[in-house]
Amino acid sequence: MDIFGIPLQAFLGQLMLGLVNGSFYAMLSLGLAVIFGLLGIVNFAHGALYMIGAYVAWGSLEYFGLNYWFALVLAPLVVGAVGVVIERTLLRQLYRIDPIYGLLLTFGLALIAEGIFRDHFGVSGQQYPVPELLQGATNLGFMVLPNYRAWVIFASLAICLSTWFIIERTRLGAYLRAGTENPALVQAFGINVPVMVMLTYAAGAGLAALAGVLAAPVIQVTPLMGSNLIIVVFAVVVIGGMGSILGSILTGLALGLIEGLTKVFYPEASSIVVFVIMAIVLVIRPAGLFGKEA
Amino acid sequence: MSAESASARRGHVAWGLILALLLAAPFIGLYPVFMMKALCYAIFACAFNLLLGYTGLLSFGHAAYLGLAAYVTGWLVRSAGWSPELGVVAGTLLAGLLGLAVGLLAIRRQGIYFAMITLAMAQMIYFVFLQAPFTGGEDGLQGVPRGTLFGLIPLASDVTLYYVVLAVFVAVFLFVIRVVHSPYGQVLKAIRENEPRAVSLGYDVDRYKLLAFVLSTALAGLAGSMKTLVLGFATLSDAHWSLSGEVVLMTLLGGMGTFAGPVLGAFTIIGLQNFLADRVGSWVTVIIGAIFVFCVVAFRRGFVGELLAWQQRRKGGPD
Numbered sequence: 001m002d003i004f005g006i007p008l009q010a011f012l013g014q015l016m017l018g019l020v021n022g023s024f025y026a027m028l029s030l031g032l033a034v035i036f037g038l039l040g041i042v043n044f045a046h047g048a049l050y051m052i053g054a055y056v057a058w059g060s061l062e063y064f065g066l067n068y069w070f071a072l073v074l075a076p077l078v079v080g081a082v083g084v085v086i087e088r089t090l091l092r093q094l095y096r097i098d099p100i101y102g103l104l105l106t107f108g109l110a111l112i113a114e115g116i117f118r119d120h121f122g123v124s125g126q127q128y129p130v131p132e133l134l135q136g137a138t139n140l141g142f143m144v145l146p147n148y149r150a151w152v153i154f155a156s157l158a159i160c161l162s163t164w165f166i167i168e169r170t171r172l173g174a175y176l177r178a179g180t181e182n183p184a185l186v187q188a189f190g191i192n193v194p195v196m197v198m199l200t201y202a203a204g205a206g207l208a209a210l211a212g213v214l215a216a217p218v219i220q221v222t223p224l225m226g227s228n229l230i231i232v233v234f235a236v237v238v239i240g241g242m243g244s245i246l247g248s249i250l251t252g253l254a255l256g257l258i259e260g261l262t263k264v265f266y267p268e269a270s271s272i273v274v275f276v277i278m279a280i281v282l283v284i285r286p287a288g289l290f291g292k293e294a
Numbered sequence: 295m296s297a298e299s300a301s302a303r304r305g306h307v308a309w310g311l312i313l314a315l316l317l318a319a320p321f322i323g324l325y326p327v328f329m330m331k332a333l334c335y336a337i338f339a340c341a342f343n344l345l346l347g348y349t350g351l352l353s354f355g356h357a358a359y360l361g362l363a364a365y366v367t368g369w370l371v372r373s374a375g376w377s378p379e380l381g382v383v384a385g386t387l388l389a390g391l392l393g394l395a396v397g398l399l400a401i402r403r404q405g406i407y408f409a410m411i412t413l414a415m416a417q418m419i420y421f422v423f424l425q426a427p428f429t430g431g432e433d434g435l436q437g438v439p440r441g442t443l444f445g446l447i448p449l450a451s452d453v454t455l456y457y458v459v460l461a462v463f464v465a466v467f468l469f470v471i472r473v474v475h476s477p478y479g480q481v482l483k484a485i486r487e488n489e490p491r492a493v494s495l496g497y498d499v500d501r502y503k504l505l506a507f508v509l510s511t512a513l514a515g516l517a518g519s520m521k522t523l524v525l526g527f528a529t530l531s532d533a534h535w536s537l538s539g540e541v542v543l544m545t546l547l548g549g550m551g552t553f554a555g556p557v558l559g560a561f562t563i564i565g566l567q568n569f570l571a572d573r574v575g576s577w578v579t580v581i582i583g584a585i586f587v588f589c590v591v592a593f594r595r596g597f598v599g600e601l602l603a604w605q606q607r608r609k610g611g612p613d
Contacts, residue, residue: 042406093591099406100352101590104546107539108586115579231535235414238407268425275418279399282411286402 006264012143018260019253020149020218023156024050026252027211028233030160031204033242034167037180038200041091041102047230048113049205053079053212054221055117058128068131068213075213076206083205087198110227117223125220152214159210160249167245176200235278241291251289316460326452327524332564333463334521339544339556340470341513346542347551348474349506350486352409355396355416356514356541359389361423361533363515368435368528369428378441378449382519389515390508392419397507401500404489413535420533434529438522449523459520466513471553473509482506514541536579543582546589549596558597 028046035043056078057071066074086109094102134148167173178186179193187193212226219225233252240251255274263270281289320326338360345351363385370376370384400411423429430436440449449455473479481502484492493499522528531537540563548559563582570578589596595603 042410090587090591097594100409101594103352103354103406103409104542105587105590107542108583108590111536111539111583111586112580113583115576115581115583118579119576227535231413231417234410235417238403238410238414271421271424272418275414275421278411278414282399282402 009143011264014260014264015257016145016149016153016260018257018263020152020256021259022253022256023153023160024211024215024229024252025233025236025256026160026249027156027207027214028229029236029240029248029252030163030245031207032233032237033245033248034163034176034207035201035204036242038176038183038197039087039091039102040095040099041106042099042234043106043201043204044103044230045086045106045109045113046204046208046233047226047228048110049079049083049208049226050212050215050229051117051221051223051226052082052113053209054128054216054225055121055212056209057213057216058126058221061128062126068217071213071216072210075209079209079212080202080206083202084198086205087201091201092194092197110230114223114227121223123222123224125222128216128221130217148217152218155214156211159207163207164245164249232274235274239274239278239281239288241288243288244290247290313464320453320456326456328564328568330452330456330459330524331521332561333459334517334524335541335544335564336557336560337463337466337520338514338517338541339548339560340466340553341510341517342541343545343550343552343556344470344473344513345506345510346545347555348479348486349482349503350489351503351507352406352412352542353400353507353510353538354409354413354542355419355535355538356412356511357533357535357537358396358416358419359393359511359514360518360521360537361528361530362392362419363389363518364522364528364532365423365429365435367519368438368522371441371523372435372438373428377445378443378523381441382516382523385519385522386512386516389518390512393508393511393514394504397504397511401503401507413538416533416538417535420530420535423530423533429528429530432530434527435522436527438526438528440523440526455524459524462516462520466516467553467557470513474553478502478505539586540582543586543589545596546594547585547596549598549600549602552596552598552602555596555598562597 028050032043032046035041035046053075056075057068060066060071060074061068090105090109091102094105130148134151137144137146138150139145165173167176175186175191175196179191179196183193183197215225236252236255237248239255240247242248255277258277259270259273262273269276285291316329319329338356342353342356345353366388367378367381367385371378371381376384396412396415399415400408403411424431440455442448443458447454447458449458474482481492481497484495484497485499485502489499492502518528518532521532544559544563545556546559547562548557549555566581567578570581574581593600
């Protein structure tokens, strides 16, 4: 069976790949939005943290024989700790000044991380094997679905939705949202805002690392994987607007799908389609699809 | 004599000395190709400073305009047989045109979104260059001839070309000073200091910002065109986001919102890269990143800004 002259199997395969990419966009733009909400900083280092997450997974298998499931726990913890250090030593000096400095500082951090990893591992990619449990594929009748890809989509959706739940439906999330609106007032009510800010950055970093581990078996693990992704994620964030958690998740997934579709019908444009959509959204809805910018 | 005019006179003496040094550079053992490269990036940084330093807009994609002009000039001079001056003019104009298109989109959002949009658009342009037939893909455009300026002056000699580049640089430098001191430039500063106020005073802020963006991108294009003539090639790295970051660093390190700052920053960074290139390998990126972090945390005024603040303190004025 064909769809517009493309075999159905290839078509659905590309759509799945698009959804996989979309789930990375969703996880990363979610982290960016949460960090931006509370810290007022656009975290350029988000891509680097994602890259480090993937390297923690690869390194713990290569050097310590720790498997994928360990890495899934270890990487967010390690990268979250890196996040704590970054926030404590550097970011907290910038909260009272123009937000562009936060972008520049984290850009510098991304360069440092990328340079160190490039020096150590070179630019060529490392292969990370698909964990045994998720190898192989399931025949659904109309398509053959690789198990790992299904797992990535499932896991990242679960992670995104639980993040949404924590922020929108729990007491902790209420503090967080209140801190975004008015940190001084929240502090006056006895919440330790600086610690909350620190943990938020760490959680955002951990989320990026988790995305990195999930990505490790489907892409090449390279020092440049983060920077290439983060710029697309910025476009995703501009399209969705950083105001809404569910908005970021939906926008991320949808853009991944659209990118996958473009790969089927007009592969030359697949690397720029997200940016083109950003331009169109800026023309018709400057605040972004879910934005509430004045 | 008042202190004001004394310090102004010291300023003029300093400028005279720097100009004399630049004029004498080829004869005192400074490698002309390095000097030309640094001057091209100084033009780039001055153009960028017009936007960040005097308008308060952070464009994180300025390499796209430098890259576009580099390719346009390279292609016109090499493949279409244009003269170098026409190639440079075409590169500059097209960069300004691209700036107009991106600027129209980017000024629809404020603050940090402006930076993200310009970065994303620049990345799109980078991917277009990667696939377009006229850019030579990964290899770039190689072997661009320098040609003959106005059909009279052959540019093959490094020293001749050096003086051409120096003249262009001085012209750009004076142009930026003129723009900043004009009534238009004063409005730009007002926008930087307090945009809502400028709006309430009745200025059409978007048009001012857009013009500043177009001017800045056109001058960035001029820098790219000159660079292609100097080095004889245009490659993808001219349009890469890392160069967009470097020009921010040049401006920040030298002192944004000062005239000499970006020039000093460009010479420092290009000199540093030149010095480190074959010594430390990938650590260049790490060092550049570390300077970035240092500047943002502890050195936000940059060389020239710190110097001015120090002078201010010595005079006992407000810091």
